[in-house]
Amino acid sequence: SAVISQKPSRDICQRGTSLTIQCQVDSQVTMMFWYRQQPGQSLTLIATANQGSEATYESGFVIDKFPISRPNLTFSTLTVSNMSPEDSSIYLCSVETGINYEQYFGPGTRLTVT
Amino acid sequence: GESVGLHLPTLSVQEGDNSIINCAYSNSASDYFIWYKQESGKGPQFIIDIRSNMDKRQGQRVTVLLNKTVKHLSLQIAATQPGDSAVYFCAEKDQKVTFGTGTKLQVIP
Numbered sequence: 001s002a003v004i005s006q007k008p009s010r011d012i013c014q015r016g017t018s019l020t021i022q023c024q025v026d027s028q029v030t031m032m033f034w035y036r037q038q039p040g041q042s043l044t045l046i047a048t049a050n051q052g053s054e055a056t057y058e059s060g061f062v063i064d065k066f067p068i069s070r071p072n073l074t075f076s077t078l079t080v081s082n083m084s085p086e087d088s089s090i091y092l093c094s095v096e097t098g099i100n101y102e103q104y105f106g107p108g109t110r111l112t113v114t
Numbered sequence: 115g116e117s118v119g120l121h122l123p124t125l126s127v128q129e130g131d132n133s134i135i136n137c138a139y140s141n142s143a144s145d146y147f148i149w150y151k152q153e154s155g156k157g158p159q160f161i162i163d164i165r166s167n168m169d170k171r172q173g174q175r176v177t178v179l180l181n182k183t184v185k186h187l188s189l190q191i192a193a194t195q196p197g198d199s200a201v202y203f204c205a206e207k208d209q210k211v212t213f214g215t216g217t218k219l220q221v222i223p
Binding site: 001004033040041042043044045048092100101102103104105106107108 | 122146148150155156157158159160163165203205210211212213214215216
């Protein structure tokens with residue numbers, strides 16, 4: 001397994017501002033993922049972040065709105081840019097590891113945009 | 115359960131009874147399936163997984179059953195405990211992991 005931490009755990013932000021969420025893993029991993037989970041709903045993949053390459057975004061998510069950095073094998077950031085109330089959600093970092101390439105999740109960052 | 119937007123399907127089970135949580139998946143090409151448990155305020159926690167070349171796998175108090183013919187996955191929890199109360203998600207993997215809608219398990223003491 002992997003131990004994953006995220007900062008901040010929660011934040012309340014004003015519309016039009018940006019927030020950068022950090023994800024730290026306790027071991028080196030190739031694949032890192034960012035998900036969004038709206039209240040009472042399932043998880044939606046935003047993008048896949050591999051070290052040394054551009055992030056791959058899913059349909060409906062664009063780099064200008066959700067820029068991602070992946071400077072090394074243990075760290076990644078997700079920025080939520082020019083926020084609106086519709087961006088209020090839980091943002092989760094995930095890594096793929098293990099012999100079956102299981103995915104493990106961080107505790108999430110609860111974002112509220114006012 | 116069916117996709118119900120903001121209202122997750124709920125399964126209420128008496129403490130000590132067995133729980134069965136069902137999931138229908140959509141992609142015939144998926145070859146790896148996972149169950150996650152998510153407690154309030156936390157990220158999803160890996161419970162158990164199964165590859166498509168198997169139809170049953172057992173863990174500690176949990177069993178996953180896979181029926182590829184009807185694209186159905188189930189999670190069985192034996193002797194359900196209050197600590198099992200959470201939302202349970204199934205997930206399927208082809209090129210990437212896709213999550214199901216989730217089922218809320220309520221354990222009645």
